[in-house]
Amino acid sequence: MRRDLEIDLLRSFLAVAAHLNFTRAAESVSRTQSAVSLQIKRLEEIVGRPLFDRTRQSVSITPTGEALKVYANRILLANDAALSQIRHPExxxxxxxxxxxxxxxxxxxxxxxxxxxxxxxxxxxxxxxxxxxxxxxxxxxxxxxxxxxxxxxxVSGQILCYEPLHWVASPGYINDPDDDLSLILWPPKCISREIALESLRQTDRKWRVAYSTRSIGLIESALLSGSAVGVMEASCIPDSLRIVDGQVGLPPLTEVxxxxxxxxxxxxxxxxxxxxxxxxxxxxxxxxxxxxxxx
Structure with a gap:
C-alpha cells in the first residue's frame, strides 16, 4: 500500500472540497474534469476510504475528507513555503x-x-x-x-472560489412590501450591485438606492440603522447583520x-x-x- 500523499492530488482534492463541484474545481487547478476525477479516485485508493459522496445532483465531503482537508492544507502550505524560500531566499x-x-x-x-x-x-x-x-x-x-x-x-483570471450572494439587513429590519425598498450598495460597476439591481428589475417591487460606498465598514454601519437592505457575499456578512433572502419581495441572487x-x-x-x-x-x-x- 502506498504511504505518500502526492502534492498534485492534494491540490485537486482541496479544490473539490472548496467548490463541491468537479467542473469548477477542475477550472481552478487548470485541469479537465475527468483528470480531477481520476486524481480523486487515486487519492481515495491511497487513503483507503471515500473522500466525497457523489450523486448526479451534488457532491458532499465525507468525514474522512474533512479530516484529510486539515492535513492537506498544512502539507501544501509547508510545500509551497519551502519551494518559495529555496527558490527566492532573498x-x-x-x-x-x-x-x-x-x-x-x-x-x-x-x-x-x-x-x-x-x-x-x-x-x-x-x-x-x-x-x-x-x-x-x-x-x-x-x-x-x-x-x-x-x-x-x-469569469477571467485564475479562479479562487465561488461565493453565493445574500440580501442582508439589521436584526430589527422591518419593511412594508408596499413601500419602496431602500438599498445600501457598493458603487456603480460593482458586480454584486449589478446583480442585485438586475434581479430587482425582474420583479414588480419598487426600490431606490439610498446610499452607496466602497467601504464594507460603512455599508455595515448604514445597514445597522435598520431602514434598508444590502447585498454581500456569504463569507463577508458580519455577525451584526442577518440574511433576509426571500423576505419583503426580495428576488433570489446568483453567486459571484x-x-x-x-x-x-x-x-x-x-x-x-x-x-x-x-x-x-x-x-x-x-x-x-x-x-x-x-x-
Missing part, C-alpha cells in the same frame, strides 16, 4: 496587491502574514478598489496582482466568482506571491469565517 522589492474592500478586510491580513513569513524583505502595498478599477490599474501597470469579483458567466489576476508586465517576485495567494486564499477565507463565528 526576495525583496515592492509588490502592489489590489482587492475589493470586503476581501481586503476579510482575508488579506492572513494572506499577508504568510507572505511576510516567507519573504520578510518584500514590501507589500495594498490598494482597495472595485473590480473594474483594479483591472484598469493592472493594465496601466499600477498594480502587480489583483483579487477580483466577477459574474459567474464572465473570485479570481486572481496578474499584470502582463509583472514585477519580480509577483509570480510566487500570486502562487502563495492562490494556495492560501481558501483556507484564509474559511479561517476568517471561523474567527467570526467564535469571536
Amino acid at each position: 526576495a525583496e522589492g515592492r509588490i502592489r496587491i489590489g482587492a475589493p474592500d470586503d476581501y481586503a478586510t476579510l482575508v488579506l491580513p492572513k494572506i499577508l502574514s504568510v507572505i511576510e513569513a516567507e519573504h520578510p524583505r518584500l514590501q507589500i502595498e495594498v490598494v482597495c478598489e472595485n473590480t473594474p478599477d483594479l483591472l484598469r490599474m493592472l493594465d496601466s501597470r499600477d498594480l502587480d496582482i489583483a483579487i477580483a469579483v466577477h459574474a459567474p458567466d464572465a 466568482a473570485i479570481s486572481l489576476h496578474r499584470s502582463n508586465e509583472e514585477a519580480p517576485n509577483a509570480s510566487h506571491v500570486s502562487a502563495t495567494i492562490h494556495a492560501v486564499f481558501g483556507e484564509s477565507l474559511r479561517s476568517a469565517m471561523r474567527d467570526r463565528l467564535t469571536g
Whole structure:
C-alpha cells in the first residue's frame, strides 16, 4: 500500500472540497474534469476510504475528507513555503496587491502574514478598489496582482472560489412590501450591485438606492440603522447583520466568482506571491469565517 500523499492530488482534492463541484474545481487547478476525477479516485485508493459522496445532483465531503482537508492544507502550505524560500531566499522589492474592500478586510491580513513569513524583505502595498478599477490599474501597470469579483458567466483570471450572494439587513429590519425598498450598495460597476439591481428589475417591487460606498465598514454601519437592505457575499456578512433572502419581495441572487489576476508586465517576485495567494486564499477565507463565528 502506498504511504505518500502526492502534492498534485492534494491540490485537486482541496479544490473539490472548496467548490463541491468537479467542473469548477477542475477550472481552478487548470485541469479537465475527468483528470480531477481520476486524481480523486487515486487519492481515495491511497487513503483507503471515500473522500466525497457523489450523486448526479451534488457532491458532499465525507468525514474522512474533512479530516484529510486539515492535513492537506498544512502539507501544501509547508510545500509551497519551502519551494518559495529555496527558490527566492532573498526576495525583496515592492509588490502592489489590489482587492475589493470586503476581501481586503476579510482575508488579506492572513494572506499577508504568510507572505511576510516567507519573504520578510518584500514590501507589500495594498490598494482597495472595485473590480473594474483594479483591472484598469493592472493594465496601466499600477498594480502587480489583483483579487477580483466577477459574474459567474464572465469569469477571467485564475479562479479562487465561488461565493453565493445574500440580501442582508439589521436584526430589527422591518419593511412594508408596499413601500419602496431602500438599498445600501457598493458603487456603480460593482458586480454584486449589478446583480442585485438586475434581479430587482425582474420583479414588480419598487426600490431606490439610498446610499452607496466602497467601504464594507460603512455599508455595515448604514445597514445597522435598520431602514434598508444590502447585498454581500456569504463569507463577508458580519455577525451584526442577518440574511433576509426571500423576505419583503426580495428576488433570489446568483453567486459571484473570485479570481486572481496578474499584470502582463509583472514585477519580480509577483509570480510566487500570486502562487502563495492562490494556495492560501481558501483556507484564509474559511479561517476568517471561523474567527467570526467564535469571536
